[in-house]
Amino acid sequence: MTMTPFLRRLCATVACLALLAPALSQAAAEPVEVDRIVAVVGDEVITQVELRARLQSALQQLRRQGTPLPPQGELEKQMLERLITDRAQMQHAKQSGIRIDDLQLDQAISRIAAGNKMTQQQFRQALEKDGLEYARFREEIRGEMVIARLREREVDSRLTISDGEIDNFLAGQEATTGEEYQLAHILLRAPEGASPEQLQKLRLRAEQALKRARAGENFAQLAAAFSDAPDALSGGDLGWRSADRLPVLYADALTRLQAGEVSEVLRSSAGFHILKLVGKRGGKVNVAVRQTKARHILIRSSEVVSESEAKRKLEIVRERIQHGADFAEQARLYSHDGSAANGGDLGWLNPGDTVPEFERAMDALKPGELSTVVQSPFGMHLIQVLERRERDMSEERQRAVARQAIRERKLDEAYQDWLRQLRDRTYVENRLEEQ
Known part of the structure; x- marks a missing residue:
C-alpha cells in the first residue's frame, strides 16, 4: 500500500471527471459511477474502490474460515478504520526509512507458499482462482511486512523489563498448575x-456487542464486526496462553470465567474489551532451557x-571472515554495539534475551556457523553461534522465564497504546462516517 497506486487512482478519477464535465452539463446525460474518496489520511486518500477491494478480501477470508458474515455495513466501517490505521503506520514507516524490497518480498511469499505445500507459481494460480489479484496480494504482504518491522522498531525493541519487575513477578507468583x-x-x-461523550458512545457499543454475545451470537462474527484489534478477522483469537503471559486485565478476568463464558465489558487505557474463554487445558512445564x-x-x-549501505558493508566483513579474518578483530573494528570491545561476545543467551528477528536467525545456526546479514530494529547483524547447552537453571532459569512472561504480557498493551497515539497524531477525515 504505497502512495503510487493511490496517486494513479486519484489521477484516473480526475481524468474521468474532466471527461464527464461536458456530459454533466447536459440534462439528458446518463449517470456514470465514478470512484470517490471515503477517507483522507495525512496527505493521502482512501477511495471507495480500495475499500471495496479490502472488504471483498475480508469476506473471502471469513467464508474460508466458516465464520458467519456480519452485516456488511458494520464490516465496512470496521474495514475503513483498519485501512486508516494501516495507512497511518505506512506513512510513519516511510518517514522512518523502513522499506521492503522485491527480493525480501519474494522470499516471504515463497515461505508462505511452502507453508501451503505449493510452489510460488502454484500459490499464485490458487490465489487467482479464488479471485485475488496477485499484484494486489503482493502489495498487501509488503505492507504487512513493513508494519511488522515498524512495530519491532517502535514498540518491541523499546520495551524494557527491569530486574525489579522480575523480582516482583517471582515474589508474587503462586504455585502454577500449568494450565493454559x-x-x-x-x-x-x-x-x-x-471525551466523556466519546467514551460513553464506545461503552454503549461494547455493551451492545456483549449483549449479542451472551444471547448466543457467534463470537468470531461479532469480533469481525466490532473489534478494532488486528486479529478481528480471525475471530479475535488469541490462541493458547498461560495466565502469566496475558495482560493483567485479562488474567484477572479469567478467574471469574468458565469455558464458553463471556466477561463483562473491561476497561483499560486502550479502550473497552470483551473476553471469551473458549477452552482450558493442562500445560507442560519445561525442566530445561x-x-x-x-x-x-x-x-x-x-x-x-542507509540500510542498503549498512548491509553492503557487513557483507564485505562477512566475506573477509569466510576467507580467514578473525571475527573478534572485525567486531572490534566495525561493530557499533557495546560488545565490540569484547570481540562482539554476547555471552550465554536465554530465550527472550534478544529481539525476535535476531533470536530466530541465531536459533537456526549450528555451533561455529556464520549467519547471512540479519536485519533487526537495531540495524544489520552478522551472528556466529559458538556453543549451545541445555540447563536446568533453577533461579537463573526462573528469571529468564519470568522475563519472557512479562515481555509477552506487556507487548500487546504497549503496541495498542502506541497505535492509538499514532492514530490520534495523524490527520484523518472519515467521509464515510460523515455521510
Missing part, C-alpha cells in the same frame, strides 16, 4: 484523550548510512 487458556477478544479502541553462546557484529543505519 484459549481466548478470544473484542477491542473497541478509545482515542487518546477521548537451551542457552546459546553467541557473538555478533552490528552496523546501524542512520541519516548518513
Whole structure:
C-alpha cells in the first residue's frame, strides 16, 4: 500500500471527471459511477474502490474460515478504520526509512507458499482462482511486512523489563498448575484523550456487542464486526496462553470465567474489551532451557548510512571472515554495539534475551556457523553461534522465564497504546462516517 497506486487512482478519477464535465452539463446525460474518496489520511486518500477491494478480501477470508458474515455495513466501517490505521503506520514507516524490497518480498511469499505445500507459481494460480489479484496480494504482504518491522522498531525493541519487575513477578507468583487458556477478544479502541461523550458512545457499543454475545451470537462474527484489534478477522483469537503471559486485565478476568463464558465489558487505557474463554487445558512445564553462546557484529543505519549501505558493508566483513579474518578483530573494528570491545561476545543467551528477528536467525545456526546479514530494529547483524547447552537453571532459569512472561504480557498493551497515539497524531477525515 504505497502512495503510487493511490496517486494513479486519484489521477484516473480526475481524468474521468474532466471527461464527464461536458456530459454533466447536459440534462439528458446518463449517470456514470465514478470512484470517490471515503477517507483522507495525512496527505493521502482512501477511495471507495480500495475499500471495496479490502472488504471483498475480508469476506473471502471469513467464508474460508466458516465464520458467519456480519452485516456488511458494520464490516465496512470496521474495514475503513483498519485501512486508516494501516495507512497511518505506512506513512510513519516511510518517514522512518523502513522499506521492503522485491527480493525480501519474494522470499516471504515463497515461505508462505511452502507453508501451503505449493510452489510460488502454484500459490499464485490458487490465489487467482479464488479471485485475488496477485499484484494486489503482493502489495498487501509488503505492507504487512513493513508494519511488522515498524512495530519491532517502535514498540518491541523499546520495551524494557527491569530486574525489579522480575523480582516482583517471582515474589508474587503462586504455585502454577500449568494450565493454559484459549481466548478470544473484542477491542473497541478509545482515542487518546477521548471525551466523556466519546467514551460513553464506545461503552454503549461494547455493551451492545456483549449483549449479542451472551444471547448466543457467534463470537468470531461479532469480533469481525466490532473489534478494532488486528486479529478481528480471525475471530479475535488469541490462541493458547498461560495466565502469566496475558495482560493483567485479562488474567484477572479469567478467574471469574468458565469455558464458553463471556466477561463483562473491561476497561483499560486502550479502550473497552470483551473476553471469551473458549477452552482450558493442562500445560507442560519445561525442566530445561537451551542457552546459546553467541557473538555478533552490528552496523546501524542512520541519516548518513542507509540500510542498503549498512548491509553492503557487513557483507564485505562477512566475506573477509569466510576467507580467514578473525571475527573478534572485525567486531572490534566495525561493530557499533557495546560488545565490540569484547570481540562482539554476547555471552550465554536465554530465550527472550534478544529481539525476535535476531533470536530466530541465531536459533537456526549450528555451533561455529556464520549467519547471512540479519536485519533487526537495531540495524544489520552478522551472528556466529559458538556453543549451545541445555540447563536446568533453577533461579537463573526462573528469571529468564519470568522475563519472557512479562515481555509477552506487556507487548500487546504497549503496541495498542502506541497505535492509538499514532492514530490520534495523524490527520484523518472519515467521509464515510460523515455521510
